[in-house]
Amino acid sequence: MKKISVGILGATGMVGQQYVQLLANHPWFDVCFFASSELSAGKIYAEAVSGRWHMNMPIPERFLNLPVHRMDEIELAKRSCDFVFSAVSNDAAKIYEELYARNGIPVISNAAYHRRSADVPVLIPEVNPDHAQIIPIQQKNRNWERGFIVAKPNCSLQSYMIPLSPLHQQFKVKRLIITTLQAVSGAGYPGVSSLDIMDNVIPYIANEEEKSEQEPLKIWGHIQDNFISSTNNIAISAHCNRVPVLDGHLACISVQFEQKPDKEEILSIWKNFRGLPLPSAPDRPIIYREECNRPQPRQDRNAGNGMSVTIGRLRDCSIFDYRFVALSHNTIRGAAGGGILNAEFLMQQGYLEGIC
Amino acid sequence: MKKISVGILGATGMVGQQYVQLLANHPWFDVCFFASSELSAGKIYAEAVSGRWHMNMPIPERFLNLPVHRMDEIELAKRSCDFVFSAVSNDAAKIYEELYARNGIPVISNAAYHRRSADVPVLIPEVNPDHAQIIPIQQKNRNWERGFIVAKPNCSLQSYMIPLSPLHQQFKVKRLIITTLQAVSGAGYPGVSSLDIMDNVIPYIANEEEKSEQEPLKIWGHIQDNFISSTNNIAISAHCNRVPVLDGHLACISVQFEQKPDKEEILSIWKNFRGLPLPSAPDRPIIYREECNRPQPRQDRNAGNGMSVTIGRLRDCSIFDYRFVALSHNTIRGAAGGGILNAEFLMQQGYLEGIC
């Protein structure tokens, strides 16, 4: 199989670097275009990330000398890549994601900006694969021929959306109170100062509670009249905290369903949940640990190469129906890994096919 | 005023050391009796804690040569002290707290063992001072003449019981979902291994969720028919986590009242709440911070010399009425400081008077 050519917008930032590392040996995708802000543009990649490469593997050899382009070199992008991953800031996403899509280049985005656009899907392939069907509608709405924008959700909610979704299908989630304990890597680099987080907790992350409460409603919503309509029978309340952990967002979840399932039904659904046949998809997207003190960020974040969600401590709740703890790797499943899985799924479904 | 003589049971452990440090210059209490397990008994204090003194001040000079006695040297205890602070393990509490009380020595306890005894008050002087009235009943129930046992609650719940109680008086708490982020010092010494907690969270603390859910019901209960009857119209659900923080338990709270108060009413009650006129009582037991990212353990744990609770982020909840964040110093307000405040309060109320 011939690999298809991809670009990375924001290739020099933390999420961009994660893309570079995860795509170094991808079986389907071949990175051949880097774009970044003015500061890095014009340099080769090795130079552009010199002194701020934060991955645990060295920069893949063949990317060392790849040039970093300006974000607006759209003609070159059109000639170079079949689609792009966008790992840019919200401000840049606002300007450039539509530019690329309008020019016929599909954008698989990590940015929050378009998650609120009603014809842009917020996609987790194991959860709402049918939302991909908004793509031709989006193209029609916007008069775009081949380009489109697909977003992935915020990193904080992956840990509970994946285990809750198969339960939601059968028993309908009604109320959800969540407290997250989020890792410092979620804030990018340099991100959280050591003076703020060592021997400390920060009980606030800007805009994180809003995203954690609103994005699930869209993900569990349905395509209706050319748009994705958020579900409106679910109430979610989130507390988001930053803790001194490098990677891995943990969530404590209290959930009430329309119909209360048995504990055994839940465990059985989780244990039987299987992954998609895609290169980055974990065989078991949901791993339930029986130990009383799991999941733990350092022990469980790398399960399924960072793409599985680990859960534990399912127990009764005296107020809602059940309580449990969930963990997801915020920079893999919650960022670049999630974006790559989206691209793989869209490719398999034929949405990226016409381009290659 | 002549100081009254006090003993410390379990004087060589972490909580015992905290008592030693906090009582070094107490205006009312004079420590003159130390008891501990077999391992330390027979040594002088300096020797007994050698290599395991964990306080940030040196051992107070005048305690260096004080002998450490066996727990069962009850005749000596009777001659030496007017009452004792108990900082022993649950197993030792089971054996020795009744022994001391039966022998006429009041016990101000930190142990969990007697918190469930229906005629033992679980006391926070700012919250349920009327529960002290169970003392003569307890003495009658148990046929004790001068001795009695008073417990203080678990460290995890001080942060929310103090701010919720004045609201509960007016608006009646109905439902409470709490997630705690607790410091490692709560597990004593050596307690939590660095290998378990660095770059990690442990989403489980043995028996902590049960205590966090049950003790508030007793604290908000009433004396009835010779016992303290727990309130039964309140449902509490707790998630307890250990985080890499040295001191300070933080809690994320979602609360529903029987009658929903205005946000301004809550803030006004908190801002007007004043402390008791006791040596260890903070002038402001509740400190509300306006900043969006407070309270934080390292910044706020020492407020009011570790005896104030700091709260912040009061905001609406889409499911219950309100959400907020609360923080309390677990080894001061939540342990030895809370015990000392109890003793001061009981002294002021005359319960320790007959003895001196």
Added chain:
Amino acid sequence: MKKISVGILGATGMVGQQYVQLLANHPWFDVCFFASSELSAGKIYAEAVSGRWHMNMPIPERFLNLPVHRMDEIELAKRSCDFVFSAVSNDAAKIYEELYARNGIPVISNAAYHRRSADVPVLIPEVNPDHAQIIPIQQKNRNWERGFIVAKPNCSLQSYMIPLSPLHQQFKVKRLIITTLQAVSGAGYPGVSSLDIMDNVIPYIANEEEKSEQEPLKIWGHIQDNFISSTNNIAISAHCNRVPVLDGHLACISVQFEQKPDKEEILSIWKNFRGLPLPSAPDRPIIYREECNRPQPRQDRNAGNGMSVTIGRLRDCSIFDYRFVALSHNTIRGAAGGGILNAEFLMQQGYLEGIC
């Protein structure tokens, strides 16, 4: 005694905040002038440090509304303050410290810029008090009437200069190999990213080894021909590391003397070393701990209100004469506290007298 009026240059940065906190209740000095970079100038202090106040006490009430001026408002500074503490960056020190001194305002500086100026003393009052005598020479060299500049040394070297100096007087230090383990607060705020230092050590701090090797030679030097001449018979080699510690720089020291003293002589010198009769001077600038595992940053950094150096583990060395471990609080003794002590000393010596 009437207090004398002082200003703080760079009042809104980390070191500036430390000055504000330490000077809140100073018996001699009354802060009445704040200057800062363009960003903060024009605001009141509370506003200027809003969201970035990093001290553990709240902003002292009476500073909340003090205006923050531009660094170049020199006429106002002349009318407002008898001398200034400078807590500015090296670049700003280059421009402004001479400006203030030229305009008759003595500058007690924390910046590195003038430490290399041969007529500027690098002062530790307990170590090289005689270097203050360069002040009239400096004024003559530079044709300044009342102003002058006095520097304090780099934070990394306080921990070993103070204990080594009384030994150096008698036995002459010849060779010194030092490895420092330095706290993150030494890098200012935001300073070291949590992603760089959690579960990690960074074995490099820019320019720190050079300063650690050169500044001691000047401190141990002598006034000669209108300049301070560095000593040239001592060789120093330093390794500087950043470790995940909030405050407190620790140093492992191997030292060789011209004449090897007895171990008992060293311990006796250290134990008999007494502080200066100044408000911020600790009674015991050198505290020797007998325990095998001290000093430790968290346990010992606050000794003497952060102004004492704690040392331990004096032992023979198979290569040089002796080895030991030393610790000093980098933001108190090593920064603002050291600057204040310098001002107190200069005041006592009459160098600031003519001004008041």
Added chain:
Amino acid sequence: MKKISVGILGATGMVGQQYVQLLANHPWFDVCFFASSELSAGKIYAEAVSGRWHMNMPIPERFLNLPVHRMDEIELAKRSCDFVFSAVSNDAAKIYEELYARNGIPVISNAAYHRRSADVPVLIPEVNPDHAQIIPIQQKNRNWERGFIVAKPNCSLQSYMIPLSPLHQQFKVKRLIITTLQAVSGAGYPGVSSLDIMDNVIPYIANEEEKSEQEPLKIWGHIQDNFISSTNNIAISAHCNRVPVLDGHLACISVQFEQKPDKEEILSIWKNFRGLPLPSAPDRPIIYREECNRPQPRQDRNAGNGMSVTIGRLRDCSIFDYRFVALSHNTIRGAAGGGILNAEFLMQQGYLEGIC
């Protein structure tokens, strides 16, 4: 090739678990015998390590039900295994290592006990492979037929012995002053309490400085008159510190040679140093990083699957010849990985051959 059968003494401790993890898929060795202290003996492995399995991979499936035997079940050991890895405490090593060797079972040991026995080699295959020749002499000395004991050095010194040894061969190391910054995993489990090490450094590790100073002299020594004679022209002085890092011991080294090499010679020797053709040997045992701030524990400990030493910052020294920084993974190269490499080397050299 038929695999040979190996046992693990102390299989349930931290180092034992590391052996279990690293040997799960070893091409030559097949683990088929576990022995441990009385506490674990009689259980199956899964049960014996339940609640205290500290590796980042799950227990390999096929070891779950392997029985754990008593250390003294020597007849069973003789029938089950060709040699054993010993990961026991010093006290147990004293008793059991000779028991096994006397009974014809070679012991590849991690314990310190026999490192001082003059006919037991302290082996690093890349450094002193010739010391294996003591094995037949040891057997003759002790009248053992097939069994023997081979030790590996202390974890603290791997980081500098590997890069220094090829330099020592040519230029003769003369003096060495070392400061180590060691990870908490070096103390085993539960090991270092979080209360002792968070936001702190402990400048002392029991016996570590002695080992760091003496073992290199034996490793650089020579077989002479039936014993290994330590070299006696080298002076080493070590400062050992515990820092809040999970894995990876870092060392700051100042070294003087008999003949001072050029910086380029050193770099060239390091860059050309190649590994042994053994399954666990890294291709490049020495990795020199050009960046000014490397090596770092979290970034570099896993180089070469935890078997490579990463070094950096080679620079002139004003007192000795050169300074540099070195890092080695203390639980892989410094413990189980080093033991496995020793076994592979001895197997390749024929010392384990006669047995299989």
